[in-house]
Each structure stands twice: as structure tokens, then as C-alpha cells.
Amino acid sequence: MTTEFDLGALLAERGAERYELHARHLNPQLPRMLHTIGFDKVYERAEGAHFFDADGNDYLDMLAGFGVMGLGRHHPVVRKALHDVLDLDLADLTRFDCQPLPGLLAERLLAHSPHLDRVFFGNSGTEAVETALKFARYATGKPRVLYCDHAFHGLTTGSLSVNGEDGFRDGFAPLLPDTAIPLGDLDALARELRKGDVAALIVEPIQGKGVHEAPPGYLRAAQELLHKHKALLIADEVQTGLGRTGDFYAYQHEDGVEPDLVCVAKALSGGYVPVGATLGKEWIFKKVYSSMDRVLVHSASFGSNAQAMACGLAVLSVMENEQIVAGVRRTGELLKSRLTALIDTYELLADVRGRGLMIGIEFGKPSSLKLRGRWTMLQAARKGLFAQMVVVPLLQKHRILTQVSGDHLEVIKLIPPLVIDEADVDRFVDAFTAVMDDAHSGGGLMWDFGKTLIKQAVANR
Template sequence: MTTEERAAGTEEFDLGRLLAERGAERYELHARYLNHQLPRMLHTIGFDKVYERAEGAYFWDADGNDYLDMLAGFGVMALGRHHPVVRKALHDVLDAQLADLTRFDCQPLPGLLAERLLAHSPHLDRVFFGNSGTEAVETALKFARYATGRPRILYCDHAFHGLTTGSLSVNGEDGFRDGFAPLLPDTAVPLGDLDALARELKKNDVAALIVEPIQGKGVHEAPPGYLRAAQELLRAHKALLIVDEVQTGLGRTGDFYAYQHEEGVEPDLVCVAKALSGGYVPVGATLGKEWIFKKVYSSMDRVLVHSASFGSNAQAMAAGLAVLSVLENGEIVANARATGELLKSRLAALVDKYELLSDVRGRGLMIGIEFGRPKSLKLRGRWTMLQAARKGLFAQMVVVPLLQRHRILTQVSGDHLEVIKLIPPLVIGEREVDRFVEAFTEVMNDAHSGGGLMWDFGKTLVKQAVANR
């Protein structure tokens, strides 16, 4: 661009050219201007890949190698990347040139998306649209405290509900909370412990219990009957049930919402996000009962008492409508149920074969693979070495060869956890199940062989863990 062109602003912005010229600098740019620890971590574990394009459940690098995505952007890409229906909806809404975000009118798309969402939870009546899962949780916490007039929120040990200050207050991992106090009044109770819940409710200061039907950290499912029994306890003490479906909702577990696997559960507030826009546009939604919304928005003076500048924007609403259209008209949810059961059963069959493998659990296409202390003396010594340095290193040792040798992207399910979580796009099928199980079996064979590259890499992780203490 010449000086004259720059001054006149006449040269059209060319994104493709910018990426072609500067795309190779991606890791250096991130290290210089963003979170400098991220590229450092990726370099350390060999995750510093350069992906050139993506479609469905796959990435491709510049050499044309494909990578199977079993992470789905932490669950955001539930329909896979670049789903044609969602892509077309976004092109259509941009071409429509809507008078979006005037703030002083009522556009049709938010109402239409709210109507479609509420059709899947008919006991709920209204929706607030924000921009993320943590905003959906913040909304639920605010609404619950205002509607009940009580300050305290109960949550479950090991929960994850987001990282803004309110949602951090109901985060069950100390590593996320450390250094950010004071937070909201809160109390953790064990997932499934009704006695602990009852003890806290008797203090009559609890606004709500917030719970994930299946916890993302560790993939722990609420025990059968727990949500229904907790709901009855909460109602008896005039407290609310908030269900966080940010990761479990929209078909992930083989039903539209995970709480719907248990009959009779009707939460007062439900939080959704992630998959709602097909991965294209940030969006979050808090669904709730009419009396709660009417109490919060009790007069015209309070019409903006809770709002979001980009909430209900046309692109997010159009993407959400397209996603729901795919979920309702296709076989996506049924596929998540069937393919998830196939994947889980094939992995569970390996538990008796490998002593380092202790459990396979989950529902639909949200599966946790847990590793545990082996019985044989040689493996036990190596396991103890890793645990002494930092719990969770063995799971990381599994994740790395899955990517490096088999081109499969997975994640460790949480800090200091020996659990891998699988949350792939809901469009995967038997071919992807075969590929993952075969690769995982090879990695387990290597881990149990008494040598191999895995344990050599384990020594690198141990050194890194000790150095970071």
C-alpha cells in the first residue's frame, strides 16, 4: 500500500493476502502479543502444529495430512467445522443488511431462536441471549439471587462453570480460583450427596444449586435420581435449580439436554452456549421460568437492568437457528447416542486388557478415559515417578502420541487429572471410532511394553513439572 493510498483509505482490505504474508508468524505473534505461555506449552508437548484448513471432524496441514478432531474446540464445533447449513445462514444474514443492534427495536431473529430453543424445554418460558457460556452462567446466578432475595450459591466439587468472577465463584478447581478472591458467597457440595445439600439448604440463605449433569472436568455423571431429588429439596426450601448445559446440551449426550435423561427434572434456569452457533459466532443463552424473568424485569425502569451490547446480534441468532434446524431435521442427536455407545463399549472392552487403564465412562459423545495405578512392579515404579512430579502427566503422555503418531487431537480432562476427555463433533461415525480405538490401542501397547517413546517423553514432562514448581 502506498502512502497516498493509505491516506485516502482507497485500498481494499485483503484478508487472504494478509494471511498469506503473515500467517507463518502465528506462534511468534501469539508469544509477543497474547498469552506467552500458550505457545511455550504447545512447543513443549509437540502440539505446535500448523493447520491450514478444516472441515467436518478433520483438520489438514500444509502437506495434506489429515488430523481427526476428538476435541471439537472444547465442544463448540458440535456439527463439525464449516457446516454448510450454518455457513449459508451467515452469508444470508450478512446479505440481508438488517438494521441490527439498534438497541431500541425488536428484531425478529432473537424471538424466533428463543421460540425454537424453548420448544425443547417446554417447562421454561423465556430466554436471555449473551455471548458465551460464562455469561449464561453469570445471568443465571444474578437472576437466581435477585428472584429469591438470597445471596448464596451452591455448586459441586470439581465443577466448571466459567472463569468470569461470578462463574469463578462456583468453580470447583482451586487452580482457577487462586488469587482472584474475594468471590461471591458460595459453598461446594459433593456431586450426588443429598445429605450435604440438605444441610446447606437448612440455613435458609441459599438462592440456588448450579450443577452440570455430567461434569466436564473428569467426566463424572450425576448419580441416577440425584437431579430429581435435588430439585425436590431445593423447591422445599424455596431455592432454585440451575442446570449448566453449556457443554452437555444440544445433543452432546444423545438427548437434546443431558438433564432430560432423568425423568421429571425441570430446572428453573438452564445455561447453553458452545454448540449453539456451530462454532462460528460467540453466543450464550439462559433459559428460565417466566416468574423469574418478570421479577428481574419488574418495570420499565428495569428494562436494561441486565443486558449485553452484542447479545442477540443477527449473526449469532441466524447461526443458532441454523444449528437447531440441523439438530431437529437430521439424525445428529441419534448419531451421538449410537456412535457414543459404540465408542464407549469398544474402549470399555480394553479396561481388562491394560492395567494402566482404570475406567471408561460418559454418555453419548462425551466420554472420559481414566488411567490408574498399575499392579506390575515395573510399571508401578514409573507411574509413581510421574505422580510424584505432577498428577496428570500420564494422561498427557497418552495425548501427545495420539497427536504426534496418529494425528488425533484430544485433551486431558482437567488440571492434575489422569483422565482424557473425548468430545468430538457429533457427526463422527464408525470410521472415526475405528481410527481412534486402533490408535489408542497402539498407544496403550507402547505404554505397557516397558520401554518406548512414551516413557522417554514422560521424563521430559517430569523435568518440566519440577522446573515449574
């Protein structure tokens, strides 16, 4: 006898307890943080680049679930693919056969990076990075991986070893014997390579933390140095890949760059089923999987599952049929140019940078005496509070969801769904202008909220 399970009824009965359930059973600091900054909203449904609350209010999503929702929420093509694969009753995850979907998705992915030959499918970005680290060390026979200051590559132990943020690493040592170098510093790279024990350099073509792009020519020069010393270039495209920066991969903005390993995840899922992929050269995979005895030397229990593969195939189909990458170039240039035009108007606005729909807005010390005193007060309490003061009214007053781009950074990162349109750009720029006007007026609710943040920062020291 089949026991009925009614998910809709369960949510109708218990959905209102969402914040209490998290406080009681999950990470208790999340609901505490959301309550403190007024982000404790109740979103009832979502579509594309928008959320809706119980009253039907429309919220613009400029965060895309940290980049997962590349095509927005509930794209009909991806949704249909997931329904279709569930209805097929496939003999999935037998582990001892070769299903067609992983091969088909690998084929489609590799078409966007013709210099690469093979794919390993896992379940997340950090798994994709872990795979690349393992493969690079095994293939080269060397132990050390270089990474860049301020990098973010994931939070599992191997990925954490190449994470440039101390706040994530503190208390989790010892980690792998890896070494940080400044992004763009070829002399530092050459110095480390001369030691002879470097397996690879892993790099984000545009760093998620702070939205810093590798300098022009750096990736190609780094690749040449690495290969000269028989080391590999790993491109972490978990956030920057699949059209985010106006090319399919961000490394493709620079001619002649052909990474040995590429990590992909986030948007490949279509926002439904987690999936990660590590793409690599033939000789690397052949070295790792060198015999039938080593067929399972690196594997993932849920890797290549049918639902994830179907979502990935649907995402790539949508990207091609709806010309998503070309749309990102147009919309991204519009958004960036309109924000850049505001720099001369607002003394607190220091820089606008990035590519495509990955944009960093940086704030800096103002010149006027009145604002400079308030800025200094915020900085003394905790760096990054002003950016938080911008993020909060964007949500509370203008119903736009954004994020501060890393701990102690005065930078807001915009990584909206790639399907935002000109009306969404207008809405964001108008709201951001209103928040900047409020901040530069020297009074109002924004600076009052700043006092609340200062008290919170001092209490947490």
C-alpha cells in the same frame, strides 16, 4: 473512497508468524506449552471433524474446540445462514426495536424444554452462567449459590465463584459468598439449605472436569429439596447441551427433572459467532424485569445479534433434519463399548465413563512391578502426567487431537464433533490401542517423553 482490505493476502504474508505473534502479543505461556509437548502444529484448513496441514495430512478432532464445534467445522447449512444474514443488510443492534431472529431462536430453543418460558441471549457460556446467578439471587432474594466440588462454570468473577477448581480461583479472591458441596451428596445439600440463605444450586449433569455424572435420581431429589426451601435448580448445559450426551439436554436423561434456569452456549454458535443463552421460568424473568424502568437492568451489548441468531437457528435446523441426537446415541455407544472392552487388556486403563459423545478415559496404578515403579515416579513429579503422555503420541504419531480432562487428573476427555462416524471411531480406537500397547511394553518413545514431562513439572514447582 473505500479502502481495500485483503484478508487472504494478509494471512499469506504473515501467517507463518503465528506462534511468534502469540508469544509477543498474547498469552506467552500458550506457545511455550505447545512447543514443549509437540502440539505446535500448523493447521491450514478444516472440515467436519478433521483438520488438514499444509501437506494435506488429515488430523481427527476429538476435542471440538472444547465442545464449540458440535456440528464440526464449516457445516454448509450454518455457513450459508451466516452468508445469508450478512447479505440481508439488517438493521441490527439498534437496541430500540424488536428484530425477529432473537424471538424465532428463543421459540426453537424453548421447544426442547417445554417447562421453561423465556430466554436471555448473551455471548458465551460464562455470560449465561452469570445471568443465571444474578436472576436466581434476585428472584429468591437470597445471596448464596451452591455448586459442586470439581465443577467448571466459567472464568468471569461470578462464574469463578462457583468454580470447583482451586487453580482457577487462586489469586482472584474475594469472590461471591458461595459454597461447594460434593456432587450427589443430598445430605450436604439439605444441611446448607437449612441455613435459609441459599438462592440456588448450579450443577453440570455431567461434570466436564473428570467426566463425572450426577448419580441416578440425584437431580430430581435435589430439585425437590431446593423447591422445599424456595431455592432454584440451575442446570449448566453449556457443554452437555444440544445433543452432546445423546439427549438434547443432559438433565433429560432423568425423568421429572425440570430446572428453573438452564445455561446454553458453545455448540449453539455453529462454531462461527459466539452466543450464550439462559433459559428460565416466566416468574423469574418477570421478577427481574418487573417494570419499564428495569427494561435494561440486565443486558448485553452484542446479545441477540443477527449473525449469532442466524447461526443458532441453522444449528437447530441441522440437528432436527440430520437427526443428530439419534446419531450421537449410536456413535457414542459404539465408541464407549469398544473402549470399555479394553479395560481387561490394559492394567493402566482404570475406567471408561460418560454418555453419548462425552467420554472420560481414566488411567490408574498398574499391578505389575515394572509399570508400577514408572507410574509412581510420574505421580511423584505431578499427577496427570501419564494422561498427557497418552495425549501427545495420539497427536504426534496418529494425528488425533484430544485433551487431558483437567489439571492433575489422569483422565482424557473425548468430546468430538457430534458428526463423527464409524470410521472415525475405528481410527481412534486403533490409535488408542497402539498407544496403550506402547505404554505397556515398558519402553519406547512414550516413556522417554515421560522423562521430559517430569523435568518440566519439577522445573515449574
